[in-house]
Amino acid sequence: MREDRKMRKVVLYTLICVGVFCQLPAICAAFDSEWGRLIYQKDSLYHRILVYKNGSVVTLRFGRQPAVQVQSQVDLNNLRRDMLSYTKLAFCGLLYQEQPKRVLVLGLGGGVIPRKMHNYFPATVIDVAEIDPEILKTAEQFFGFREDDKLRVHIADGRMFIRELLRKGPAEKYDIIVLDAFNSDYIPFHLMTKEFLEQVKGVLAEDGVVVANVFQNNRLFDAELATFLAVFGRCQVFVDENPSTNAMLVSPGPKGQTLAVDEAVSRARTLKHKVDFSFDMVGVASRLRPNIKPEANIKVLTDDRAPVNQLRTQQRRKSP
Amino acid sequence: MRISNFGFKISLMAKNNLRAVGIILIACVCGWFVMELEILGVRALSPYFGSAVFVVMGSVVGVFLLSLSAGYMLGGWFSQKADSPGILGSGIIAAGLWLFVMPAFIELVCDGMYNIGLDEKWGSLLAAVILFGVPTVLLGTVTPTAVRWLTNQVSDSGLNAGVVLAFSTAASFAGCVVTAFYLVLVSMRQTLRVSGIVLMVLGLVVLLQAITRGGKDAGR
Numbered sequence: 001m002r003e004d005r006k007m008r009k010v011v012l013y014t015l016i017c018v019g020v021f022c023q024l025p026a027i028c029a030a031f032d033s034e035w036g037r038l039i040y041q042k043d044s045l046y047h048r049i050l051v052y053k054n055g056s057v058v059t060l061r062f063g064r065q066p067a068v069q070v071q072s073q074v075d076l077n078n079l080r081r082d083m084l085s086y087t088k089l090a091f092c093g094l095l096y097q098e099q100p101k102r103v104l105v106l107g108l109g110g111g112v113i114p115r116k117m118h119n120y121f122p123a124t125v126i127d128v129a130e131i132d133p134e135i136l137k138t139a140e141q142f143f144g145f146r147e148d149d150k151l152r153v154h155i156a157d158g159r160m161f162i163r164e165l166l167r168k169g170p171a172e173k174y175d176i177i178v179l180d181a182f183n184s185d186y187i188p189f190h191l192m193t194k195e196f197l198e199q200v201k202g203v204l205a206e207d208g209v210v211v212a213n214v215f216q217n218n219r220l221f222d223a224e225l226a227t228f229l230a231v232f233g234r235c236q237v238f239v240d241e242n243p244s245t246n247a248m249l250v251s252p253g254p255k256g257q258t259l260a261v262d263e264a265v266s267r268a269r270t271l272k273h274k275v276d277f278s279f280d281m282v283g284v285a286s287r288l289r290p291n292i293k294p295e296a297n298i299k300v301l302t303d304d305r306a307p308v309n310q311l312r313t314q315q316r317r318k319s320p
Numbered sequence: 321m322r323i324s325n326f327g328f329k330i331s332l333m334a335k336n337n338l339r340a341v342g343i344i345l346i347a348c349v350c351g352w353f354v355m356e357l358e359i360l361g362v363r364a365l366s367p368y369f370g371s372a373v374f375v376v377m378g379s380v381v382g383v384f385l386l387s388l389s390a391g392y393m394l395g396g397w398f399s400q401k402a403d404s405p406g407i408l409g410s411g412i413i414a415a416g417l418w419l420f421v422m423p424a425f426i427e428l429v430c431d432g433m434y435n436i437g438l439d440e441k442w443g444s445l446l447a448a449v450i451l452f453g454v455p456t457v458l459l460g461t462v463t464p465t466a467v468r469w470l471t472n473q474v475s476d477s478g479l480n481a482g483v484v485l486a487f488s489t490a491a492s493f494a495g496c497v498v499t500a501f502y503l504v505l506v507s508m509r510q511t512l513r514v515s516g517i518v519l520m521v522l523g524l525v526v527l528l529q530a531i532t533r534g535g536k537d538a539g540r
Binding site for chain 1: 366367369370371434440504505506507508509510
């Protein structure tokens with residue numbers, strides 16, 4: 001009889017332990033502090049989508065590992081507020097091309113860049129290519145993103161989308177192309193190679209500009225810079241204040257021109273009177289570093305050889 | 321008298337063992353290249369058909385399984401032929417040659433899929449069939465033939481099949497991991513060409529053995 005009771009106790013405790021163990025992720029999630037409470041998670045085909053909410057600020061992350069950077073952040077009470085410093089840098093293309101009629105963005109995330117671009121230039125056609133349909137749903141549900149007849153999201157691999165445009169023949173080209181389809185722990189190699197950038201060049205207007213969001217602290221930066229130089233001939237860099245984070249590579253099309261820092265600043269001064277930016281455009285212009293050169297022995301990335309995930313883990317010798 | 325007889329037996333066993341090791345080695349090399357080709361195949365197609373996991377991966381892995389299935393069937397049939405070493409040697413040379421020239425055709429084939437109006441699903445599947453089908457079928461013929469060569473009596477057949485499959489699959493594992501971790505860091509085209517040369521050399525060795533031994537009990 002006694003044995004029986006003991007047995008029951010053991011079974012009960014075991015069940016409780018197993019129960020707690022199974023719920024551990026949910027319990028941990030409730031205490032995720034840095035970005036607030038976890039309000040949504042979804043395993044899509046490509047990402048582990050996590051949405052956190054802290055007051056009115058929502059944050060998008062792909063995966064829970066501490067090293068994984070924040071993908072997107074929005075203050076729902078003030079959609080104009082700039083949360084992540086890289087998003088304003090992404091608008092540096094406007095210094096080269098003030099009145100874009102058509103813009104292409106690869107990679108949606110929380111939709112901040114295309115949404116702001118749409119606000120600044122309501123008449124501009126903005127196409128976004130995003131591979132993961134769940135990201136679009138998440139952006140619409142939690143990040144105040146809306147599609148309309150000028151701002152359209154295409155569910156497609158960025159390279160396939162551009163290829164399809166090229167196949168359809170000479171439609172109108174894009175004045176600004178923003179490449180932002182990377183996250184901090186996985187980089188699709190086929191969106192970084194010379195062959196890909198040649199295709200991008202094919203849909204870029206002659207006086208247009210390509211802006212690529214990259215990380216500035218590893219050797220992949222040098223390889224990308226070398227690849228941009230190989231394809232476009234010219235490439236300038238806008239660096240974030242924080243040297244361990246993002247930088248923008250900017251390459252103007254064949255009829256566009258490169259800028260000196262004072263030119264960029266004076267263009268920013270004129271531009272800010274025309275467009276009601278939520279951030280300091282002059283500050284963005286002052287982040288221009290026109291003369292950064294890639295490491296001497298770095299190889300251009302090609303479809304044949306693109307060890308992007310290895311280069312990403314190698315520290316850059318010196319920060320730009 | 322007895323001693324010399326024993327010595328003869330030993331030398332025969334050593335000779336047979338050497339032959340067995342050689343046969344298993346052929347199966348291993350081919351097992352390695354099947355998986356190397358599979359990993360490089362995914363890498364080669366994704367610039368053309370995108371990184372949608374379910375498209376390129378599914379196509380390439382599916383085509384490899386189907387080709388191996390055909391290769392096993394064909395290999396089983398070859399193993400019954402009198403000059404199976406000759407056939408196998410030529411097959412391996414052909415697979416090597418295919419790998420050697422394939423880099424020149426990747427773009428042509430993949431672009432061709434769009435030109436004939438296929439989407440990335442059927443396009444990547446057909447491209448994988450065209451590019452990787454033939455060499456994988458040829459490499460698949462090695463396993464059953466190797467089992468046949470090792471087997472002198474019926475009671476050994478299961479053991480021999482087990483040994484060949486175990487070693488060649490372990491080699492496939494190695495080929496898979498080494499390619500995915502290290503060979504992708506160097507040029508894909510160069511890797512394919514070098515692999516092609518290695519296979520051609522291996523095939524040539526098998527073929528020469530077949531010719532010098534004059535058929536039936538050759539192999540190595």
